[in-house]
Every structure is written in structure tokens, then in C-alpha cells.
Amino acid sequence: MADIIIKNGYILTMNPAQDDIKQGVVVIKDGIITRVAESTDETADTIIDAKGGVVMPGLVNTHTHAGMTLFRGYADDLALSDWLENHIWPAEAQLTGNDLYIGTKLACLEMIRSGTTAFVDMYIHMDSVARAVEESGMRAALSYGMIDLGDHERGMSELKEGRRFVREWNGRADGRITTMYGPHAPHTCSRDLLGLVKEYAIDDNVKIHIHILETEAELNEMKKMFGMCSVNMLDELGFLDNDVIAAHCIWLSDGDMDILNKCGVNVSHNPVSNMKLASGISPVPKMLARGVNVSLGTDGCASNNNLDMFGEMKTAALLHKVDTSDPTTLPARQVLEMATVNGARAMGTNSGMLKLGCMADVIIVDMDRPHLTPVYNVASHLVYSASGGDVRTTIVDGKVLMDDYRVLVMDEQKVMDEARSATEKILPTVGLTRTT
Numbered sequence: 001m002a003d004i005i006i007k008n009g010y011i012l013t014m015n016p017a018q019d020d021i022k023q024g025v026v027v028i029k030d031g032i033i034t035r036v037a038e039s040t041d042e043t044a045d046t047i048i049d050a051k052g053g054v055v056m057p058g059l060v061n062t063h064t065h066a067g068m069t070l071f072r073g074y075a076d077d078l079a080l081s082d083w084l085e086n087h088i089w090p091a092e093a094q095l096t097g098n099d100l101y102i103g104t105k106l107a108c109l110e111m112i113r114s115g116t117t118a119f120v121d122m123y124i125h126m127d128s129v130a131r132a133v134e135e136s137g138m139r140a141a142l143s144y145g146m147i148d149l150g151d152h153e154r155g156m157s158e159l160k161e162g163r164r165f166v167r168e169w170n171g172r173a174d175g176r177i178t179t180m181y182g183p184h185a186p187h188t189c190s191r192d193l194l195g196l197v198k199e200y201a202i203d204d205n206v207k208i209h210i211h212i213l214e215t216e217a218e219l220n221e222m223k224k225m226f227g228m229c230s231v232n233m234l235d236e237l238g239f240l241d242n243d244v245i246a247a248h249c250i251w252l253s254d255g256d257m258d259i260l261n262k263c264g265v266n267v268s269h270n271p272v273s274n275m276k277l278a279s280g281i282s283p284v285p286k287m288l289a290r291g292v293n294v295s296l297g298t299d300g301c302a303s304n305n306n307l308d309m310f311g312e313m314k315t316a317a318l319l320h321k322v323d324t325s326d327p328t329t330l331p332a333r334q335v336l337e338m339a340t341v342n343g344a345r346a347m348g349t350n351s352g353m354l355k356l357g358c359m360a361d362v363i364i365v366d367m368d369r370p371h372l373t374p375v376y377n378v379a380s381h382l383v384y385s386a387s388g389g390d391v392r393t394t395i396v397d398g399k400v401l402m403d404d405y406r407v408l409v410m411d412e413q414k415v416m417d418e419a420r421s422a423t424e425k426i427l428p429t430v431g432l433t434r435t436t
């Protein structure tokens with residue numbers, strides 16, 4: 001007997017080998033998808049009627065700092081350096097492990113509600129983050145964000161903490177939690193630290209999550225320090241391969257894109273954060289044309305200001321149309337691939353599709369709503385008309401986390417109340433001086 005049968009829904013498989021099914025079933029057993037078809041003779045403990053809904057793979061957010069939900073709307077409409085140095089870093093210095101636990105719980109709640117089933121995170125107090133993820137039922141690849149600003153001693157202690165976390169949490173929560181190394185960026189980490197991170201990551205058989213060329217300032221700084229840009233420096237170091245997830249990748253030359261493609265680097269595109277901080281426009285269509293695996297991320301809530309991957313999909317599609325003056329750029333299907341298949345590929349998980357043998361990370365989007373009526377093209381609706389609030393059911397690893405808009409894995413009101421009181425405590429103590 002199966003665990004879950006989802007029936008009567010439009011099945012958006014995202015599997016290149018199987019077309020969508022107008023009315024079909026998805027069968028789940030032991031956390032794995034065992035059938036995607038028009039019907040089934042099987043029975044299950046749980047039958048979910050997806051009538052009027054789209055059944056699709058859960059969305060994968062490949063770059064965020066989940067605990068930053070606590071800074072949602074705290075410092076907006078500022079220049080990036082002012083925002084980071086005078087507002088975000090001093091506020092972060094006030095955060096305790098318990099604050100991060102609360103902030104991450106809030107992030108997981110928001111993601112479950114908006115159809116994200118897996119995310120890639122880099123932050124601080126990672127044991128607390130991991131504990132929140134474990135309890136939430138979500139899937140995540142977590143890393144401790146390391147910064148040494150050229151200070152060797154600091155670099156070594158950051159690396160020690162990074163490795164401790166990598167080894168302690170990899171594979172926990174029945175494999176839902178994996179770990180990565182998280183060197184913050186090429187200009188905030190010394191070349192020695194980056195070289196050691198690569199060695200350690202190979203040794204521990206884990207991936208690396210890093211920001212690359214988010215700002216023009218990084219490009220200029222790298223050229224001044226090394227006489228070359230971040231991509232060239234990392235390539236020379238032997239750092240770049242398909243075990244690297246590189247967030248942003250905005251200030252790239254054509255040569256940089258060739259290197260990222262040659263090395264198989266996974267790029268996480270974060271259009272909302274890039275637009276809000278006026279960081280620039282990542283050359284995503286050019287990377288996709290080369291064959292680079294580009295996925296989508298929201299970045300943290302201080303620069304977005306939410307974790308809604310539907311909003312990210314729409315923004316990505318619109319931004320590159322206007323940027324290329326070509327409305328055929330990034331069609332809806334391709335954007336959906338970025339948010340599902342490509343994200344799973346970046347994480348190295350067997351998910352992102354509704355396919356026999358894939359992990360059962362599945363969502364149901366309610367189409368029986370005024371702004372989604374009528375339906376000519378499901379993919380178009382998901383990218384251009386839907387939002388996270390239209391997700392009615394979220395399943396991760398074969399467990400139902402939200403059923404018909406009811407979140408089953410946490411007390412929603414309590415999570416929001418705790419987040420409010422955590423920020424009340426933090427914000428009055430924040431000064432306006434740089435702490436790092």
C-alpha cells in the first residue's frame with residue numbers, strides 16, 4: 001500500500017521525458033515518487049484530492065539567508081554598502097542562536113506556505129538554523145558563512161567552525177539536511193582561506209556556496225588586489241567546478257561566462273535582491289545559452305523582502321525581457337525549470353521533477369481563484385499570475401507539511417509572536433557603527 005496518492009490534479013511533471021497529464025495521479029511511498037500517470041489501482045493511507053489544482057515539483061530556493069526574516073523591512077532604500085555596514089552587520093552582531101532559531105522557523109513557515117520545499121542557506125549560528133530546519137520538515141543545504149577580511153587567524157577559526165558544522169550536521173534529519181562550506185565572497189575571504197576551503201570540501205565530500213561578483217565594487221577590488229576578476233582568480237586557484245553554487249554572478253565578462261560553463265559552476269540568480277540593491281543585472285540569458293545551470297534564489301529577507309519563489313520567477317522573466325528588449329527571452333517554462341529542475345541539480349538532489357524514483361517534494365497550487373481564471377497555459381499562470389499564497393498543499397520527503405492551507409508542522413501564531421519579540425529585543429541595541 002502506498003503512503004499518499006494525489007489524484008484529480010493537472011500534473012506538471014517538469015520531466016523532459018514525460019508530458020504533463022491533464023488529470024492524473026502521483027503516488028508516493030517511503031518518501032519516493034512511485035508513479036506519475038493518468039490513474040492507479042493502488043490504495044494509500046492518505047488520499048489527496050487535487051481537483052482544480054496543479055500538482056508540481058516543490059520550488060527550490062538556491063540562495064538565501066533564512067534567519068534574515070528578522071530584518072524584513074528593517075533597512076530599505078539604502079545604498080548596498082550603507083545597508084550592509086551600517087545596518088545589517090551591526091544588527092547581525094546582536095543575534096543570538098535562539099534568535100536565529102526563531103528567524104529560521106519563520107522562514108521555513110513562509111517557505112512551506114509559498115511552495116518552496118528545499119533551500120540553500122548560508123548564515124551564522126548554524127546549529128540553531130539546522131535545528132529549526134529539522135523541526136520544520138523542510139529540505140536544506142546549510143553552510144556557515146565564513147569571512148576573514150585578510151586576517152589569517154580569523155580565517156583559521158572561521159574554517160574550524162565551518163568544518164565542525166559540516167561534519168556534525170551532514171545527512172541529519174533522515175538526510176533532509178546536507179551541509180556545504182560557505183566562504184562569503186572572493187573579496188571578503190583571503191586567497192589562502194579559499195584554497196583551504198576547496199581542499200576541505202573535497203576531503204569532506206561536500207559542496208561550496210559562495211557569493212561571486214554581486215557588485216561592481218567587488219570587481220574593482222579584485223582587479224586592484226590580484227590584477228584579475230573573481231572568476232579568473234578562483235579558476236586559477238582550482239576552486240571552480242560543479243560542486244560550487246555561486247550566487248548573483250552579475251559583473252561577468254563573456255570570458256568569465258565561458259569559464260563558469262567550462263567548470264560546470266551552478267549559478268543562483270537573485271533578481272529581486274539585485275534590483276532592490278541596484279547591484280546590476282546578471283547576464284542570465286547569455287549563461288543559459290552557453291549551457292550554464294542557472295537556478296533561482298531569493299537572497300535574504302532584508303533585501304527582497306520575502307521568500308516567495310513565485311515572485312522571483314515573475315521578476316526573472318520580466319527583468320530579462322526588458323533588459324534584452326526581447327519579449328521572447330526567458331519564457332515561462334524555462335523559468336519554471338530554473339526554479340525546480342535546475343535548483344535540484346545545483347543541490348545535487350534527486351528531485352525537481354515529478355518522476356518515478358524522485359524524492360517526493362511536491363506541491364499543489366490552487367487554480368480555482370479569480371486571478372488564475374481562465375486557464376489557457378498552466379506554465380504562464382504559475383510564472384505571471386500566481387503567487388506563493390496560492391499554494392494549498394506542500395509535501396517534503398513524502399510528509400505532508402501543509403494540507404489544504406493548514407500548516408501541520410508548527411504553531412504558526414507562536415512562530416510569528418516569537419519573531420516579533422525577538423526583534424523588539426534586538427533593534428533598540430543596534431548602533432550605527434561598523435562592527436567588522
Ligand code: NI
Pocket residue numbers: 063064065211247299300
Ligand atoms: Ni546573499
